[in-house]
Amino acid sequence: MRVQRVRWRPSRWSLQTRVTAVSIAVAGTLLILGVTVFYVTVRHALYEGLHERGAVAIKLLEDDLQRSDPPAVLAPEVTGFSLIQVVDDQGVVVASSPILAGHPAMTARRPSEERERQSETITVPGVSSRVYIVSERVRAPGGWRTIHVGSPMADLDHARGFFLGALGVSVVLISCVVGVAVRRAVRRATRPVCVMSAELAAITGGEPIRRVTVPDTADEVSELADSINRTLRRLEGVVERQRGFVADVSHELRSPLTGLRAQLEVALEHPEDEDWPAVARAALGDADRLQNIVTDLLIMAKLEAGLRLDRRPVDLGDLAHTEAARRRRRVPIEVEADEGVIVEGTQMHLVRLLTNLLDNAERHAASLVRVTVRAEEDTAVLEVSDDGAGIPVQDRELVFRRFQRLDESRKRDSGGTGLGLPISREIAAAHDGTLEAADSDGGARLVLRLPLKGK
Known part of the structure; x- marks a missing residue:
C-alpha cells in the first residue's frame, strides 16, 4: 500500500x-x-x-x-x-x-x-x-x-x-x-x-561583482553574508575566466578564419592564375586547425561540466606500450613500465591524456622521448620526458593555461591549439589525480599521478 x-x-x-x-x-x-x-x-x-x-x-x-x-x-x-x-x-x-x-x-x-x-x-x-x-x-x-x-x-x-x-x-x-x-x-x-x-x-554581471554588506553581529546572518561573499568571489573568478576564455577562443579562431578568408579572396581575384589544389590544401589545413580547436573545447566543456566517468580497470603500462607503438615517430620513444600498474579510469580519456603528453614531448625533443610507468605505494606514476630545451621554472604553470603557448612551442609548431596540456590536467583531475611539470636533468618532464585500483 x-x-x-x-x-x-x-x-x-x-x-x-x-x-x-x-x-x-x-x-x-x-x-x-x-x-x-x-x-x-x-x-x-x-x-x-x-x-x-x-x-x-x-x-x-x-x-x-x-x-x-x-x-x-x-x-x-x-x-x-x-x-x-x-x-x-x-x-x-x-x-x-x-x-x-x-x-x-x-x-x-x-x-x-x-x-x-x-x-x-x-x-x-x-x-x-x-x-x-x-x-x-x-x-x-x-x-x-x-x-x-x-x-x-x-x-x-x-x-x-x-x-x-x-x-x-x-x-x-x-x-x-x-x-x-x-x-x-x-x-x-x-x-x-x-x-x-x-x-x-x-548585481547584473556587466560590471565587477560587488560584495554584500557583512553585519557587525557574530551570528548566523553574518555567517550567511560571509558565505555569500565567498560565493561571489568564486563566481567573479569564474566570470573572469570565462571572459578570458571567450577572448582567447575568439582570438584563436580568428587567426585560421582570417587566413582562410584571405586565401580564398586572393584566389578568387585571379582564379586563372591560382593553383587550386594548393589553395584547397591550405584551406584544408586551416579547417583541420579549426576542427582541432572545436574538438578540444568540447572535451574541456564536458570535463568541466563534471560528467560522471565510466571507470574501468586500465593498465597504464600496456597503455603506454600500445600508444607508443602505433605513433608515427619523429624521434624514438622508449617505454619502461612495471607490470600490474592498474588504475580505475576511462580508457578513451587516458589515451587522450597520454597522446597529448607524447605530442608535446615529441614536438620539443631533440633525439629521444622516454616514458616510464611505476607504482609508488598507493599511487601510479607515469612520466613523459624529452631531451629538448625544457620548460623554465617560472613557466611550469603557464603551460597548463588555455591557449598559452611558449615561444619555443610556437617556433616548432604554429598550428597547435594551446589546449593539449590544459585538457590533460583536466582529465587527471577528473580521475582524482594530478599532472605537473617536474624538475629534470635536461628537457621537459611531465609527471602524472593517479590512485592505484582499490586504493
Missing part, C-alpha cells in the same frame, strides 16, 4: 509575519494553560479552606447537640457560616439559623454513615448567590442528625468574575507585547538580509 505524504502549501506570509504569529500562538497557549492551572489551584485552595472551616463549625454544633437538643433557632453564625440547619433522618428541620427559619432543608443529600462529611455548591431559595454547604451525620441524644452549614459565596462569585476578566485581559496584553517584541526582533534580525537581497539584486 502506497502512503502519500501530505505536502503543505507554501505560505504566502512573510517570515516576519509567520514568526510573529507562531510566537503569539505559542505564548497565548502557554499563558492560557498557566492561567487555567492558576485558577484551578486558587479555586481548590478556597474550597479547601471553606471545607475546613465548615468542619470546625459542625464540630462546635455537634458539641452542643451532645449536651441537649438544640433550640429551634440556632446562633446567627458559626465560624463564618450563616446558613445552618439540623435535620433528622425523616428530612425534618429540627433547628436552623435565623435566616433559614421556616425553610425546608437546603439539600436532600445527606451522608449515609456516621462521621461522613460531604460538601457541595448549590443555590438556596432566598439567597442571591451560590452557597457552599458542608454536611455531616452525627448521633445526638434525640437520634441521628445531619448538620448542614452553608456560606454564601457572593464575594467569591464577584471576585471570580473580576479575577477571570483580569486574567483574560492579561493574556491578551501579554500576547500583544510578545507579538510586538518578536516582530521588532525579527525585523531587526532580518534587516541585514533585506540589505543583502537588494545588493544581490543590483
Whole structure:
C-alpha cells in the first residue's frame, strides 16, 4: 500500500509575519494553560479552606447537640457560616439559623454513615448567590442528625468574575507585547538580509561583482553574508575566466578564419592564375586547425561540466606500450613500465591524456622521448620526458593555461591549439589525480599521478 505524504502549501506570509504569529500562538497557549492551572489551584485552595472551616463549625454544633437538643433557632453564625440547619433522618428541620427559619432543608443529600462529611455548591431559595454547604451525620441524644452549614459565596462569585476578566485581559496584553517584541526582533534580525537581497539584486554581471554588506553581529546572518561573499568571489573568478576564455577562443579562431578568408579572396581575384589544389590544401589545413580547436573545447566543456566517468580497470603500462607503438615517430620513444600498474579510469580519456603528453614531448625533443610507468605505494606514476630545451621554472604553470603557448612551442609548431596540456590536467583531475611539470636533468618532464585500483 502506497502512503502519500501530505505536502503543505507554501505560505504566502512573510517570515516576519509567520514568526510573529507562531510566537503569539505559542505564548497565548502557554499563558492560557498557566492561567487555567492558576485558577484551578486558587479555586481548590478556597474550597479547601471553606471545607475546613465548615468542619470546625459542625464540630462546635455537634458539641452542643451532645449536651441537649438544640433550640429551634440556632446562633446567627458559626465560624463564618450563616446558613445552618439540623435535620433528622425523616428530612425534618429540627433547628436552623435565623435566616433559614421556616425553610425546608437546603439539600436532600445527606451522608449515609456516621462521621461522613460531604460538601457541595448549590443555590438556596432566598439567597442571591451560590452557597457552599458542608454536611455531616452525627448521633445526638434525640437520634441521628445531619448538620448542614452553608456560606454564601457572593464575594467569591464577584471576585471570580473580576479575577477571570483580569486574567483574560492579561493574556491578551501579554500576547500583544510578545507579538510586538518578536516582530521588532525579527525585523531587526532580518534587516541585514533585506540589505543583502537588494545588493544581490543590483548585481547584473556587466560590471565587477560587488560584495554584500557583512553585519557587525557574530551570528548566523553574518555567517550567511560571509558565505555569500565567498560565493561571489568564486563566481567573479569564474566570470573572469570565462571572459578570458571567450577572448582567447575568439582570438584563436580568428587567426585560421582570417587566413582562410584571405586565401580564398586572393584566389578568387585571379582564379586563372591560382593553383587550386594548393589553395584547397591550405584551406584544408586551416579547417583541420579549426576542427582541432572545436574538438578540444568540447572535451574541456564536458570535463568541466563534471560528467560522471565510466571507470574501468586500465593498465597504464600496456597503455603506454600500445600508444607508443602505433605513433608515427619523429624521434624514438622508449617505454619502461612495471607490470600490474592498474588504475580505475576511462580508457578513451587516458589515451587522450597520454597522446597529448607524447605530442608535446615529441614536438620539443631533440633525439629521444622516454616514458616510464611505476607504482609508488598507493599511487601510479607515469612520466613523459624529452631531451629538448625544457620548460623554465617560472613557466611550469603557464603551460597548463588555455591557449598559452611558449615561444619555443610556437617556433616548432604554429598550428597547435594551446589546449593539449590544459585538457590533460583536466582529465587527471577528473580521475582524482594530478599532472605537473617536474624538475629534470635536461628537457621537459611531465609527471602524472593517479590512485592505484582499490586504493
